[in-house]
Amino acid sequence: MTGPGPAPGDNRVFHVEGEPVPRDADAIEGDALPVPGGQLPVVGPAVRFLDNRTGLVTFGRSALEKVFPDHWTFLLGEIAAFSFIVLLITGTYLTLFFRPDGTTTIYTGPYAPLDGTKMSAAFSSVLALSFSVEGGLLARQAHHWAALLFIAAIVTHLTRIFLTGAFRRPRELNWVIGFTLLLLALAEGITGYSLPDDLLSGTGLRIIYSIIMAIPFLGPWIASLLFGGLFPTTAIISRLFIVHVLLLPGALIGLISVHLLFVWIQKHTQYKIPGATEHNVIGLSLWPGQAFRSIGAFLLTAAVIALLGGLFEINPVWIYGPYVPYAAAVPAQPDYYVGWLEGLVRMAPNWQLTLFGITILPEPFIPGLVVPGVLFTVLWIWPFIEAFITGDRREHNLLDWPWEAPWRAATGAAFATIFLVLLLEGANDVLAAWLLIPVENLTQFFRIMVFAGPVIAWIVTYRLARARLEHGTKPIEPRGGIALRRNATGGFEEVHDRAAVDAALGGGGPK
Amino acid sequence: MTAGMERDPDRAYGGPRTVRPTTTTERRAEVFVGLLFIATILAALGLIVSYIIGANTQVDGVLLAVAFAGLGGAIVVWVQYLMHTPTMIEARHPIQPNPAADVSPGQVAMREAESGFTRRRMLIGMLFASVGGLVTAIAVPLFSLGPLPGRALFVTKWKKGSRVVDVNGNLVHASQIPINGIMTVFPEGAPGDAMSQTVLLNVGPGLLQLPADRASWAPQGFVAYSKLCTHAGCPVGLFRATEHDLMCPCHQSTFDVLDGAQVTFGPAPRPLPQLPIQLQPDGTFVALGGFPEPVGPAFWNQTSGGGA
Incomplete structure (x- = not known):
């Protein structure tokens, strides 16, 4: 003392x-x-x-009195947080009824088509909570919709951060944390939709097992240890369950806290609105303005999820039926956020490297693990890559408009195009049926597009951004044409006063 | 006000504010907010009624959405139209390290040296070794997570003389499979076994172009292949009779049934292994042996081992 x-x-x-x-x-x-x-x-x-x-x-x-900038794009991250809260609430409700048990049982229950069918206790409990628990199906569907919204909100939030350069110093680490949150959210999604042990998710687990098995030399061991033996195993459902409801949510909550703490310490970035500088933040104070808006936005997000969960059927596992290893659903698609990975595995050529009778690189290894790993690593450490390329290591609190950094916008568009092409390839069987094109031709097309698409997107975006940048610095041209005014007798007369016209039309220049 | 906060000079607030009469817009907003609250109350009551009478998912979903939207909408309208929330400007202080806290590597190294920590090299080495040993000891029980695969990936339940049954364990008769017919079959005693799943196809006589050493494996146009895709292990269940090919529904690997299940499209790196079968006089089938090579997706030492 x-x-x-x-x-x-x-x-x-x-x-x-x-x-x-x-x-x-x-x-x-x-x-x-x-x-x-x-x-x-x-x-x-x-x-x-x-x-x-x-x-x-x-x-x-x-x-x-903390000040929050007022722009709609700042809502995207909030929607992710709100979806996460809904996920925690609905998910907790589901754990009260779900049984993470892979042992076989015979179903008897209100869903007649599967009466007397052999299935896992897990699948049986999903049927029970869907058909016999008041609000159970609503909670399950709301949980699934909230998960889709959660990941969509994270991806759009990251896109906004990327395009506006909000990740630049001093916020590089928060980008890394945010991207890690995306990875955790993806893992939550995959473990979550595998839990019901239906035909579709079981097939997904089979593919995951095969991809893990393709890791050079260690693959069969790792797969066997993770799944508790040779696929299919009864252990996997209970293991996925504890990962899904304890480990991953714990990591998410911890990292979300650090993420928000960093935002708090570093304060928000802001757009180049009048009065905004590198040294201030303009917006609404937390209390009462921002707090009430956020609470309102949370409740509206919850309302949208409740509506989706109530009215729009999602993942009707009773139609797919329980998982049996010798059957598969056709067509089979995972949730959209895994679709790009599915597309990658579908379009990969059947090459594998074999030396002296030993398969060094089994086929699924490169499309299943290496390529996603490379794509994600580049995005994960993007702030450092960009700082290395541009040499710009100054602090930035004012955001770029996307076109103010054409090179970055173009790179973002190229990445988005890669994922979009892969996502479409992941649905190639559905697209082939719609378009009446042989699925093989469609795959060949996407194999080309996955390389050509990002190049085209890069060039087009770069040129558009440059054009916008150059156009944006020119004074706004006066409106062309003539202006007419309707007079009291119902006829029209020409207005010659330019300023009056502009004023009447809401200020200068074309919008 | 806290240090660093400035009021927007254009929109100063605080201090004595004159009470001005409520505008028409505000009155409308008040009524609207009130109606939204009423909607929430009614929807909440509706949910309780719905629970008691056992209504359906759709009704519950709509009521829940109305309850949330009413409350959320009311709050948003309230703050937007009925609350004074001026634009504020907050100063931003540069983020910089505390100059008093020297955390340079040199400083840290000096402290370490001063403390006498770095002098005891031997003990430091042992410290790392003991931490490493402890971590390893804790990690070793991970092997309890599952049996190591051993030979399990190389063998199936098919043996010489295995009788061919369907998924329910009933013997399969040739008459059950018409030309261009397909059936999923298993060895007797293991119906439904994931590794042993096999497709038995009847392509009719005279079409098969199998390698010479497999000529006797497919009697009268009946041919059997492993149903486990050599790509990612999905069941290869789509038989396109006109092209005589088997397609995997997961990633569209395509196998030519007539040509020993050679890969004609997709990511599968090798053909489906063929099961040698024999047609018995009573119309049932037996296996002449197990699969000649491992079934299913690739792994590193797959090709070094033989079948059962």
Whole structure:
């Protein structure tokens, strides 16, 4: 202690710093309680009680006045967070009824077409919670829709961050954390839709097992250890379950906390709106403006998910039936966020490297693990790659408009094109049926497009961005043509006053 | 106000504000917010009723959506039209390390040296060795997660003399499979076995072009291949009779049934292994042996081993 210690008989209470505080502090009136609502007879004393024991009010006060930029693109990350909350709530409800049990049972229940069918206890419990539990199917479908929305929101949020350069110093690490969150979310999605043990998800697990088995030299061991033996195993459902409901959500919650902490410390970036500089943040304070808007946005997100879950059927596992290793659903597609991986595995040529009778690189290894690994690694460490290429290591708090960095926008478009082509290839059987094109031809086309597409997208985006950049710096041309005004008698007369026309049309120039 | 906060001079707030009369817009907003709250209350009551009378998923979903949307919409409208939330400007302080805390590698190394930590090389080496040993010891039980594959990937339940049965364990008769017919079959005693799943096809006599040493494996146009795709292990269940090819529904690997299941399209790196079968006088089938090579997707030592 640096301050004076209490003298014998001195019954005052001391802060660590040694500043005396009267013991009866709770009763003291003062202006140092700057909390809105301090006037209320309950809130005031409660806040004071807390502050006298934690000193948190100073932080709370500054927190309530923290400024949040007001732009719709800042909502994308929030929607991801809101979806995650819905996932936690609906997911918890589902665990009350789901049985993570791979052992075989005979189904007897209200769904007549499967009555008497052999299936895992897990699949049977999914049927039970879908057909016999009040709100069970709603929760299950809402959970699935929320998962789709969660990943879509993360991807669009990352896209916004990428295109506006928000990941630049000092926020490189938060990009890395955000991208890690995407990976965790993808893992949540894959483990989650494998849990019902239906025909479609079981086939997916079979493919995952084969891809793991293709890891050079160690593959068969790793696959066997992860799945608890040779596919299919009864152990896998309970293992996926604990990963899905404990390990991954724990990691997500931890990393989301760090992600938000970083946003808090580093403050938000902002667009180049009037008054915005590198040294300020313009927007709404957290309380009450931003807080109420966010709460409202959360409830509206929940409303959309509830509507989707109630009205739009998703993953009707009873139609696919239970998993049996000798049957497969046709056509078979995973959820969209895995579709690109499926496309990669579909379009890969059947090459594998064999030396002296040993398969060094089994076929699924490169499309199943190496290519996704490379694509994701590049995006994962993108802030450092861009800083290395441009040499720009300054701090940036003002965002670029996407066209202000044509090179970056073009690269983003190229990446998006790769994933889009792969996603379409992942649905090649469905597309072939729609377009009446042989699936082989479609695959050949996508094999070309996965290389040509990103090149085309890069060039087109680069040129568009350059054009916008150059056009945007020119003064806005006056409107062409003539302006007419309807007069009192119903006829039209020409208006010659240019300024009046522009004013009437809402300010200068074409929009 | 906290240090670093400035009020937007154009839209200053705080201090005594004059009470101005409620505008028409605000009145409308108040009514609208009120209606939205009522919608939420009614939807919530509806959900309770729905639970009691046992309504369906669709009704519950709509009611839940209305309840959430009413509350959320009311809050959004309230804050937008009925609350004064001015634009604020917050100063941003440069993020910089604390100059008092020297964390340079040199400084840290010096501290380490001063503490006498780095002097005891031998003990440091042993520290790392013991940590490594402990981590390894904790990791070793990971082998309890599952049996190592051993020879399991090289063998199936098919043996010389295995009788051919269907998924229910019933003996398969040649008469059950017409020309261009297909059936999923298993060795007797293991119906439904994942590794042993086999397709038995009847392509009719005279069309098969199998290698000479397999001529006796496919009696009267009946030919049997492993149903486990050599790409990723999906069941190869789509038989396109006009092209005489088998296609995998997962990734469209295509195998020419007439030509020993050679790969004609897709990512599968090798043909489906063929099961040698014999037609018995009573019209049933037996296997002349197991698959001559491992079935299913590729793994590193696949080709070094033989079949059962």
